Amino acid sequence: MTDPTPELVALVARLGNAMGVATRPSALEAELGRATAGVRALFDAAATSCALIEESGDEIRFIAANGIGAAAITGRSMPIERGIAGWVAMTGQPIAIADVGVDPRFARDVAEETNYVPTSILAAPLLGDDGEVLGVIEVLDPRATNENTSRDLDVLGLLGSQLAATVRLSRTYDRLGSVLVTALAGATGAADFGQTLDALVESVDDRPLAELARAFHQIAETGSAGQTFALSVLTAAVDYSRRRA
Amino acid sequence: MTLPEWSSAFNDAVLQPTVALPLPAPTQDWAFGEATGAGVKVAVIDSGVSAEHERVGGLAGSVALEVDDDSPEGYRIVDGPHEDLYGHGTACAGIIRGLAPEADIYSVRVLGKNLTTRGALFAAAIRWCIDNGMQVANLSLSSRSEQWFGPLHALADEAYFRNLMLVCAANNVPGPTYPSQYASVFSVAAREGHDPFSLAYNPRPPVEFGAPGIDVDVAWTTGSITATGNSFAAPHIAGLVTLLLSKHPELTVFQVKSVLHALSSNAR
Numbered sequence: 001m002t003d004p005t006p007e008l009v010a011l012v013a014r015l016g017n018a019m020g021v022a023t024r025p026s027a028l029e030a031e032l033g034r035a036t037a038g039v040r041a042l043f044d045a046a047a048t049s050c051a052l053i054e055e056s057g058d059e060i061r062f063i064a065a066n067g068i069g070a071a072a073i074t075g076r077s078m079p080i081e082r083g084i085a086g087w088v089a090m091t092g093q094p095i096a097i098a099d100v101g102v103d104p105r106f107a108r109d110v111a112e113e114t115n116y117v118p119t120s121i122l123a124a125p126l127l128g129d130d131g132e133v134l135g136v137i138e139v140l141d142p143r144a145t146n147e148n149t150s151r152d153l154d155v156l157g158l159l160g161s162q163l164a165a166t167v168r169l170s171r172t173y174d175r176l177g178s179v180l181v182t183a184l185a186g187a188t189g190a191a192d193f194g195q196t197l198d199a200l201v202e203s204v205d206d207r208p209l210a211e212l213a214r215a216f217h218q219i220a221e222t223g224s225a226g227q228t229f230a231l232s233v234l235t236a237a238v239d240y241s242r243r244r245a
Numbered sequence: 246m247t248l249p250e251w252s253s254a255f256n257d258a259v260l261q262p263t264v265a266l267p268l269p270a271p272t273q274d275w276a277f278g279e280a281t282g283a284g285v286k287v288a289v290i291d292s293g294v295s296a297e298h299e300r301v302g303g304l305a306g307s308v309a310l311e312v313d314d315d316s317p318e319g320y321r322i323v324d325g326p327h328e329d330l331y332g333h334g335t336a337c338a339g340i341i342r343g344l345a346p347e348a349d350i351y352s353v354r355v356l357g358k359n360l361t362t363r364g365a366l367f368a369a370a371i372r373w374c375i376d377n378g379m380q381v382a383n384l385s386l387s388s389r390s391e392q393w394f395g396p397l398h399a400l401a402d403e404a405y406f407r408n409l410m411l412v413c414a415a416n417n418v419p420g421p422t423y424p425s426q427y428a429s430v431f432s433v434a435a436r437e438g439h440d441p442f443s444l445a446y447n448p449r450p451p452v453e454f455g456a457p458g459i460d461v462d463v464a465w466t467t468g469s470i471t472a473t474g475n476s477f478a479a480p481h482i483a484g485l486v487t488l489l490l491s492k493h494p495e496l497t498v499f500q501v502k503s504v505l506h507a508l509s510s511n512a513r
Contacts, residue, residue, distance in 0.1 A: 058359055081331055081358045090360045092418035093474050094247040104332070104465050124247065131250075131389075131420030150247075157247035 016176045028170040032064035035163055036137070040066045043142035043152070047116060049073055051085050052126070052135035052167065060089050060136065067140070069114030076110075083107035084121050085136040092133045094124040094157050096149035116140070122149070124156040126164035134164045248459065249417040249475045251434035254447045255455030262513045263448045263506065270507045273442060280488040282345025287487050288374045288382040289341065289480075290367075291334030292360060293327050294352035300339035300464040305349035308373060310366045320366050322373065330358040332465040336472065337385050337480040339464030344441055344484030345491070351379065356386060364393040371400045371424075375407055380490055383483040384430075385414040385476035387422035397423045405429040405498050410486050414479035415452045426451040431486065431502065435459050435478040444482065446509035454505060456481035 032050045040048040047067030051060040054077065061077040080086045087105050088095055098120050100106040111117045118140035126135040137160050145152050222230070253259065286305070296304040304326075313321040329335045329352075338350055355362045355370040367388060374382045382404070388397060401424040404411050413425035415434045425432050432451055435458025445455040458478030462469055486501055496504070506512060 057361060079359070081360070091474055091476070092416075093249060095473065097471075103470055104467050105470060125418070127418055131416065131418040133418065153247050 017174060019176060028167065029063055031166055031170070032163065033066070035159070035166075036064045036066040036070075039137060039139060039156070039159060042144070042155075043122070043139050044144035045139045046118060046141040048140065049085075049138050050126075050135060050163065051089070051138070053080065053089050053133065060085055063135075069111075069116040072114040073110075078107070078110060083110060084123050085138050088123045088125050088136045088138075089133055092125050092127060092131070094153040094160075095121070096153055097121045122152055122156055124153060124160040126160045126167060127157075128164045128168055134167050136160075137163060249415070249435050249473065250419050251415045251447075251452040251475065252436060252455070252459065254449065254452065255434060255436035255445045257437075257445075257510075260445055260455075260511050261448050262511050263446050263509065265507055265512045266503070270512075271504050273508060276504055276508060277442070277485065277488045277492070280345075280492040282341075282348030282484075282487040282491045284347075284349070284494070285345070285381060285487045285491045286349045286351065286377075286379045287341055287345070287483060288351045288353045288379040289334050289338045290353045290355055290370045290374070290382055290384050291329075291337055291386065292331040292356040292358070293329040293334050293354040294338040294350070295329045295332075295335045295464075295466055296326060296352070298335050298339065298464050298466075300469070301335060301342055301350070302346070304338075305351055307352040307354070309354040310362075310369050310373070312363065312366065318365065318369065319363070320369055322369070327352070327354055329466050330354070330356070331360060332470075333360060333385065333476065335466060336463035336470075336477060337383050337483075340441075340461075340477060340480035341383065341484040341487060344481070345487040348487045348491070351377075353382075360386070362386075364388055364390050364396075368393065368396050368400055371397070371404065371411070375400070375404055375409055379409055381410045381412065381483055381487050383412050383480050384424070385474075385479045387413060387416055387425040389416070389420060389422050394423050398427055400424070401427045401429045408497055410483075410490075410498055410501060412479050412483040412486060414475040417474055417476075429498070431479075431482055431505075433458075433479040433482045434475045435473065441481055441484065444485065444505060444509055445511050446506050453502070454482050454509075456485075 036048040036050050047069055049062050049065035051062045053060050058080055059077045060080055062073045065074045080089050084105055097103055100121055120141055122139040122142055124137055125133045128134055294301055294304060307326050309323045309327045310320050311323055334352060341350060353370045353373060355366050401411055411430040413430045413432055415425050415432055416422040424430050431454060433454045433456055434452045436445060436455035437459050438457050447453055456478040458475055459473050460471055461477050463472050463477055489501060489504060
């Protein structure tokens, strides 16, 4: 067998990434959505949200939310230096604020856009095993709280760590091919080989492939009737493409 | 409560006694009595400092280290007044000023508004402190980069031998960060309490000193906030070191550590 060219390895990595997206056990957004609903019920809160730090490190993006204003905040990005969530993302420190109205860190304008301005907030980081902060979970106006907020923050912090594990697993699936190739390159000890491949893989825009993989994943989740329907649509689309070609 | 990393070591319930030297122990009065911090140059390496804030009460000087990809070093040093880009540096400077009202506080801005910086700028900020005769530097920031372990270690050693006291906050989250875990620095974590003169020594380092940093009232760009973090414990120790040096300017880094050890609440 001849040595694989960097282009071939990059292609394998891309296909691996797409396979990861297509075959991962569940969609991250749905997972975090269920988590925010559970946390809201646990704290009997007006609303909860979960934001992840973007790859650039400059912004956080709200992936999931539950309760009042959830639709308005979901999908929204904001600079990491804004708001209580940003503070937690930057410092990695859980926080309980009894009255956000007197706290200059609170992003009142963002809250107003969601048509809900809370009085109190609990927030904790999504903390990975190695201390990396991946995101933040926020609880707005919790009613089921302890007199001593320490316990509430302990509980929220533990949930945050669990969610961090979910996020990391999801990201590993999404980058399955890249992770495998990088691991193989690392195992051979050829550092520059690994760097070359990393650069190649990073430079390729995989969005169409990733979207296709995501669509396959969603089809897989719809059950047999949905799959049969999707297959008939796909077959029709392929036939049409062939006739046009 | 999910406390900042290393804070639990300073909880009175678990804090082990530490053996004091069999020498006449320095008292708080010997160390800090009548001291104001006058004549001591203290750098706050952070996000900038709002000089006009009432809890800061003016600065002796300000420099900002900014990214400059056209320069060979990758940064430039901008001398002159600047604003605090987030509030974090003002909080630290306010704590130091509260303890040492007459200290010469310098803002060395290296963090951006997102509280991050490049390793080269961080190293350059410490270099600036060494080259400009600072006696104390508060570092409520640290690097996780293994790449910078060596260069920062060399700088911390140089600071030690030049008698510049680097007071470093341990990271809030687990995992080693630099220079906060070097033996040559004062490594600090947050502990309960609001007495700014209260401190504890951890017999199980690398983080050696504990000072107030849990739910403490600190200055912010506008007004104040209640905050928790090792970031706010370090300036308490920096303030105490400043007071000590204004009264006993001849002390070296290891002597200052010894005095703080002797004054720790768990020293027997």
